[in-house]
Amino acid sequence: MTQKVITFGEIMLRLSTPGYQRFSQSTELDICYGGGEANVAYSLANYGIEASLVTRLPKNDIGDSCMKELRKYGVNTDNILFGGERLGIYFLETGAVARASKVVYDRAHSSFSTIEPGMVNWDEVLKGANFFHWTGITPAVSQGAADACLEAIEAANRLGVTVSCDLNYRKNLWKYGKKASEVMPALVAGCDIVLGNEEDAAMVLGIHPEGMDVTSGHVEAEAYRSVSQQIMKQYPRVKKVITTLRGSINANHNTWSGVLFDGETLYKAADYQITHIVDRVGGGDSFMGGLIYGLLTYEGDDQKALEFATAASCLKHTIHGDYNLVTVDEVEKLMGGDASGRVSR
Helix, strand or coil: CCCEEEEECCCEEEEECCCCCCCCCCCCCEEEEECHHHHHHHHHHHCCCEEEEECEECCCHHHHHHHHHHHHCCCECCCCEECCCCCCEEEEECCECCECCEEEEECCCCCHHHCCCCCCCHHHHCCCCCEEEEECHHHHHCHHHHHHHHHHHHHHHHHCCEEEEECCCCCCCCCCCCCHHHHHHHHHCCCCEEECCHHHHHHHHCCCCCCCCHHHCCCCHHHHHHHHHHHHHHCCCCCEEEEEEEEEEECCEEEEEEEEECCCCEEECCCEEECCCCCCCCHHHHHHHHHHHHHHHCCCCHHHHHHHHHHHHHHHCCCCCCCCCCCHHHHHHHHCCCCCCCCCC
């Protein structure tokens, strides 16, 4: 049976400095496209899942170029709307060692930010879908986007479509007069699966992990059991809470793992040492894409689904650009313990 996933959010033009150059140094910028929900769709399409992105693009050459990029990697574009003034942009300066990466947004008045409820026929779009996925970035963009997202979640709930959410708190995006804590709870209430880290849970839902210092470079999986339990108590519809565990030694060296709580058991994935990060942007999205694939493919085996998500996102750190261009075979090979990087002949 064909598996079908719908994602909803803004895709942007990414302009990044080459290598580890600073904005003030660079005389050129590398171009690609990306955004939280689009990155999830890229991953799923790459794994052979039918993935469709619902977004809004300007009807110009940049919007057309973005469409072609999505199609190139197998993402369904049939549900994309056209209108508005421009494609949102973000600039990326990649950090190194003790210098953190920087992102500068230029997305005001983008086509997606002017989306409104009623523009998308969600009953039609979600017909036959297994999953609907959104992130906390979408309702942060504008009131219209938040309202359209709620409209989609309610339709998915009505149609029996599993709803997944990455809380994805971005403090620099909430600028239209609402706080995340005012908007997000109503949306999360309609979710079956929630992904987030300690900052997301605190800033979006007011839920805090206990006994952990996230700046120490080391995170303990057990510290998230109480967070997961609090989320499930506050939002009874939620069936699984997943947390990515990133320990930041420096900008180039992170530890990486994840936990999944199903209301009874706290599953823990393998730990990875990512010592030479190529590009960490999209790491969480690649985790979510891997998790949805794992939940659909290894139905009933949450441990294996979690291991797939963690291995897939570990590999994403070796790939330049927003989206994860690895195969199922490569992910499963790493899951099996082969991290040698030997040439495949």
